[in-house]
Amino acid sequence: MADLPRFPLLDKQRVPHLPPAGYYVADFITEEEEALLLRKIDETPQPKWKTVGTGRRLQYWGGTLSKKNVLVPEPMPDFLTAFPEIIQRIDAFLDIASDVTDKDVQEGKHALGINQVLVNEYKPGQGIAPHEDGPAFRPLVATLSLGSHTVLDLHHYVSPTTPSPPMVATASLDPEGEEGGGKAIAAVPLGHVLLLPRSLFVLSGNLYQSHLHGIAERDKDTCVAPGVVTEAVAGAGGEVKAAEVDAGAEGLSVAEITDADADGGGSARPVVVANAALLARPDIESALANAEGWTRERGTRASLTFRRAERVLKGGAFSMIGGRMQRA
Numbered sequence: 001m002a003d004l005p006r007f008p009l010l011d012k013q014r015v016p017h018l019p020p021a022g023y024y025v026a027d028f029i030t031e032e033e034e035a036l037l038l039r040k041i042d043e044t045p046q047p048k049w050k051t052v053g054t055g056r057r058l059q060y061w062g063g064t065l066s067k068k069n070v071l072v073p074e075p076m077p078d079f080l081t082a083f084p085e086i087i088q089r090i091d092a093f094l095d096i097a098s099d100v101t102d103k104d105v106q107e108g109k110h111a112l113g114i115n116q117v118l119v120n121e122y123k124p125g126q127g128i129a130p131h132e133d134g135p136a137f138r139p140l141v142a143t144l145s146l147g148s149h150t151v152l153d154l155h156h157y158v159s160p161t162t163p164s165p166p167m168v169a170t171a172s173l174d175p176e177g178e179e180g181g182g183k184a185i186a187a188v189p190l191g192h193v194l195l196l197p198r199s200l201f202v203l204s205g206n207l208y209q210s211h212l213h214g215i216a217e218r219d220k221d222t223c224v225a226p227g228v229v230t231e232a233v234a235g236a237g238g239e240v241k242a243a244e245v246d247a248g249a250e251g252l253s254v255a256e257i258t259d260a261d262a263d264g265g266g267s268a269r270p271v272v273v274a275n276a277a278l279l280a281r282p283d284i285e286s287a288l289a290n291a292e293g294w295t296r297e298r299g300t301r302a303s304l305t306f307r308r309a310e311r312v313l314k315g316g317a318f319s320m321i322g323g324r325m326q327r328a
């Protein structure tokens with residue numbers, strides 16, 4: 001499939017105020033499925049875990065990339081393929097929502113075609129540095145959130161010679177989000193997405209290829225909807241006019257759609273969450289519409305990131321059939 005799929009059936013889930021395209025799907029799984037996945041992740045034997053950064057733990061399923069960015073495949077565990085059959089469900093969901101043809105799907109050409117799943121576990125106060133997942137993967141990833149909310153920050157690159165950008169930081173280009181890649185990024189994120197438990201966030205196209213994503217190391221978040229002016233936002237970032245914020249992504253400047261919180265850390269200064277209208281939680285949506293916003297301590301959160309490595313090592317003990325690992 002040369003072109004990236006589009007998702008006409010997900011138009012209503014497309015997150016506004018962001019470059020194309022992020023999609024937020026509330027309640028993708030049930031509470032029972034969430035509990036089961038969390039238990040299985042927790043029960044995973046110690047050797048499968050890797051600890052990075054400030055103690056964040058992660059697991060790779062489906063294999064890891066070689067130095068040449070080729071996936072060295074390994075079997076997926078039952079809890080991702082059988083009960084719940086979450087990999088098949090996400091692939092089928094993206095196939096149905098996209099413009100890939102039935103013929104493509106019958107030939108095993110899925111919109112995504114998941115062959116790797118990355119599990120991240122964040123304790124309160126832990127995050128992941130801004131990073132790109134990189135060109136080894138199809139520029140379409142889906143992340144399922146479990147256990148707690150978090151706020152995903154989207155960042156953009158700036159030229160180091162840009163006159164007085166808000167601040168610059170070093171981008172990470174490493175999939176584990178820990179090693180510096182040396183490119184300058186704007187320290188104030190381009191936008192934020194509130195990820196509630198059981199939601200699926202799909203990151204695609206330009207938002208995947210030309211931007212970075214990360215999670216600030218906070219133990220508490222305060223969020224407001226676009227257009228809500230709070231003292232903290234207006235005070236530190238300058239006057240934010242609701243009418244301008246509501247104008248839509250393309251017409252907005254960075255200062256207009258983001259928070260004033262360039263310092264990260266444990267503060268709970270409000271961030272403007274671009275997906276405020278997509279949460280399917282009237283209680284949270286109404287709190288977001290107030291100047292005080294919606295404040296929540298972070299709990300332990302696990303995320304499952306489903307992606308497709310484009311190049312897979314062939315001819316090993318296992319072969320890829322229909323995007324899934326099966327014994328050869």
Ligand SMILES: O=C(O)CCC(=O)C(=O)O
Nearest residue numbers: 118120133143175303305
């Ligand atoms: O936990 C998340 O939502 C993001 C994970 C992530 O960025 C990654 O694994 O590359």
